[in-house]
Amino acid sequence: MSQLIFENISIGYEGKAVAENISFSVGQGDYLCILGANGSGKSTLIKTILRLQEPLKGSFESCDGFNFGEIGYLPQQMEMQRDFPASVQEIIMSGFLNRSRFLPFYKRSEKQKAEQIMNTLEIFELRKSLYRNLSGGQKQRVLLARAMCAAVGMILLDEPASGLDSRASSEMYESISRINRDGTTVIMVTHDHAVAMKYASHILCVGKKVGFYTKEEYCGRVVKNNIFDKGENDNA
Amino acid sequence: MHELINKFCVYLSYPFVRYAFVVGILVALCSSLLGVTLVLKRFSFIGDGLSHVAFGAVSVATVLGISDNMFLVLPVTIICAVLLLKCGNNAKVKGDAAIAMVSVGALGVGYLIMNIFSSSSNLNGDVCTTLFGSASIMTLTADKVRLCIILSVIVVGFFFVFYHKLFSITFDENFAKATGINVNAYNLMLAVVIAVIVVLAMNLVGSLLVSALIVFPALSSMSIFRSFKSVTVFSVIISVTCTSIGIIIAILASTPVGPTIVAIDLAGYLICRVAGVIVRR
Numbered sequence A: 001m002s003q004l005i006f007e008n009i010s011i012g013y014e015g016k017a018v019a020e021n022i023s024f025s026v027g028q029g030d031y032l033c034i035l036g037a038n039g040s041g042k043s044t045l046i047k048t049i050l051r052l053q054e055p056l057k058g059s060f061e062s063c064d065g066f067n068f069g070e071i072g073y074l075p076q077q078m079e080m081q082r083d084f085p086a087s088v089q090e091i092i093m094s095g096f097l098n099r100s101r102f103l104p105f106y107k108r109s110e111k112q113k114a115e116q117i118m119n120t121l122e123i124f125e126l127r128k129s130l131y132r133n134l135s136g137g138q139k140q141r142v143l144l145a146r147a148m149c150a151a152v153g154m155i156l157l158d159e160p161a162s163g164l165d166s167r168a169s170s171e172m173y174e175s176i177s178r179i180n181r182d183g184t185t186v187i188m189v190t191h192d193h194a195v196a197m198k199y200a201s202h203i204l205c206v207g208k209k210v211g212f213y214t215k216e217e218y219c220g221r222v223v224k225n226n227i228f229d230k231g232e233n234d235n236a
Numbered sequence B: 001m002h003e004l005i006n007k008f009c010v011y012l013s014y015p016f017v018r019y020a021f022v023v024g025i026l027v028a029l030c031s032s033l034l035g036v037t038l039v040l041k042r043f044s045f046i047g048d049g050l051s052h053v054a055f056g057a058v059s060v061a062t063v064l065g066i067s068d069n070m071f072l073v074l075p076v077t078i079i080c081a082v083l084l085l086k087c088g089n090n091a092k093v094k095g096d097a098a099i100a101m102v103s104v105g106a107l108g109v110g111y112l113i114m115n116i117f118s119s120s121s122n123l124n125g126d127v128c129t130t131l132f133g134s135a136s137i138m139t140l141t142a143d144k145v146r147l148c149i150i151l152s153v154i155v156v157g158f159f160f161v162f163y164h165k166l167f168s169i170t171f172d173e174n175f176a177k178a179t180g181i182n183v184n185a186y187n188l189m190l191a192v193v194i195a196v197i198v199v200l201a202m203n204l205v206g207s208l209l210v211s212a213l214i215v216f217p218a219l220s221s222m223s224i225f226r227s228f229k230s231v232t233v234f235s236v237i238i239s240v241t242c243t244s245i246g247i248i249i250a251i252l253a254s255t256p257v258g259p260t261i262v263a264i265d266l267a268g269y270l271i272c273r274v275a276g277v278i279v280r281r
Ligand SMILES: Nc1ncnc2c1ncn2[C@@H]1O[C@H](COP(=O)(O)OP(=O)(O)O)[C@@H](O)[C@H]1O
Pocket: A013, A018, A036, A037, A038, A039, A040, A041, A042, A043, A044, A045
């Protein structure tokens, strides 16, 4: 059962393609890692999936189980005004707003879930703090917590480990893996091949060489062609 | 002091003074409730532009001899709010330039129309009243007060029902959009509400000073408090307080109401800035 099917879709800005002929599909409970050099269009692809922008060519279907009210999203960068007054808790709770409903307050179960997520990400003590005064890594974890509150069916993460130290990032990958085992589909952009190898069920390469593989296929190719080295050369 | 209080009590026995207080407090409440969102969303400029549009509409209503000008001013302002919002979203026409164009255009044409067609013997007085609200709050009719109450209830209701969603689309519009919140619909509603607030606030302080009611309480509060909720709550408190003080001073000292309120708001802002610096230490 596929949640998302891309067939020969080109993405980009103002008529200029950054990546072409992207094909892949994502099923319920999959863990898709998107790999590619800087500027190869990974973030653009994520935004296209979320319909923040239109594909340049082709159109894609989001089918069974892809429900906008159940998606969590961690942007790579968030432009925020310098002086925005918002506490950590207010930001994290706002993740729940996507279920369409008109209650002017949060439910008890939602508060409990948020608390649990904050505890796993070790930001519970920060909940009353002003967001703009946090360190980069703390901000990243707050936004991840918001995404996790929003995610029921699917979570999209754009370089979630940026700004985190190695212990925090390995714990974060563990918590992502946990919600994946609970049935949430994960689509994640990462630069870390080891992480992709450890957790992903599918791998999508964007850039000059576009390809969509299951992890087993991808491992086979790595051994055969030494894609790693080629990948490094593409970067340069 | 005793004398002043007595004088004030005598004034309070006049219905028009009580009307002024009711309208003043409602306007202060509505404008500050949404002021934080408007300032943070960079929509406060739209408020300023709209107040000039409302001035133009009042001029036209005056010339046409429409006695209850709200029924012309409110729809015109709402339509302009929606148009300005659409311009702001359209990257090709710069949003702020469009707003400047509309606001200055409305101001100029409004005055021109009044000047050419008005039969009033006291033209400058009329214009001044519309721009600075000098005495208009003292001439409120019971009907206008009733309309004011209804509109305020709508604005406050809108705010309470959509408080969290307003936070979300203000803090991170892309996240809200990506996770399935209909951001465009909320922005549209927000534009309509801005228009309502501008028209309401114009009764109190006149069209040139409307932005002060939207901007000052929000900025004052933001210099002390640190969460969205506390900023919003405190900006309401400070706005209602400053407006009440302003009206009382205006009555006792016979100063124009609008400018007095704005002066008090400014003083409140300066005090909050100082308090903010001390708190941060
Ligand atoms: N808003 C934008 N408008 C035009 N071009 C953009 C925009 N954002 C990114 N680009 C360009 O698109 C390309 C892909 O960007 P991006 O998807 O962010 O890459 P990455 O794979 O590193 O996430 C880059 O060359 C970048 O310059």
